[in-house]
């Protein structure tokens with residue numbers, strides 16, 4: 260069994276991006292600038308966004324954190340998105356999800372300039388992803404592809420079972436694994452809450468990608484010997500032994516499943532750290548494209 264070490268790989272990627280930024284600086288070029296919009300004060304979102312902004316600073320990107328109150332109206336947020344679209348200094352930006360209930364998320368995501376949509380959430384970028392055209396691939400699916408590629412995990416002709424059909428992970432992941440190419444060329448089954456006999460489907464999987472959000476859902480007896488296990492679950496459960504008061508638990512019963520797996524991602528330290536690295540990679544790409552278009 261080999262651990263797919265997202266912490267290590269994400270550090271490698273961040274180092275690669277740091278070198279690219281240093282080269283940009285040495286050439287007198289503008290460095291990438293990422294902005295993040297956070298509406299409200301949800302603890303988990305605050306942690307994620309804070310970490311994105313801090314990492315930007317560490318690797319030499321410019322970053323801007325835009326905080327708006329939980330009472331922000333849809334119109335106010337759309338106005339902020341318009342402002343960021345028009346701000347030529349910003350190469351890419353994200354609107355952290357989830358948004359408060361008074362705001363229509365799809366309306367906001369549609370308003371983001373697709374050229375600055377480093378989250379890859381705009382329907383135009385999602386469509387390009389599905390058609391295998393150059394675009395921004397969402398950070399979590401992109402991070403999983405990168406892990407599979409760097410560890411040379413064979414995906415061609417394999418049966419990949421994706422658990423969960425969210426717009427951010429399950430749905431794009433099912434498309435990406437079935438695309439022509441490497442990683443890809445898998446035979447994909449997308450399972451969800453209405454799937455019948457889910458256990459018999461998972462038992463046939465060469466690769467399981469679980470994005471369900473149910474702690475310890477996947478047990479050893481459910482998976483095939485030698486399966487590749489990708490755990491996207493990150494559920495906070497109360498834990499008095501931790502300073503933060505909680506620990507992060509994945510969808511996979513790691514202790515038992517790891518004995519049967521050929522490759523497995525731990526939680527924490529697997530898919531999670533990859534997402535920030537891939538967001539930064541997308542932002543670097545946005546800067547390069549922006550430079551090609553504007554010459555600046």
Ligand code: GUN
Pocket residue numbers: 353354355356357378398399427534
């Ligand atoms: N909420 C959970 N994951 C993500 C993500 O990748 N991007 C944004 N914007 N919000 C999220």
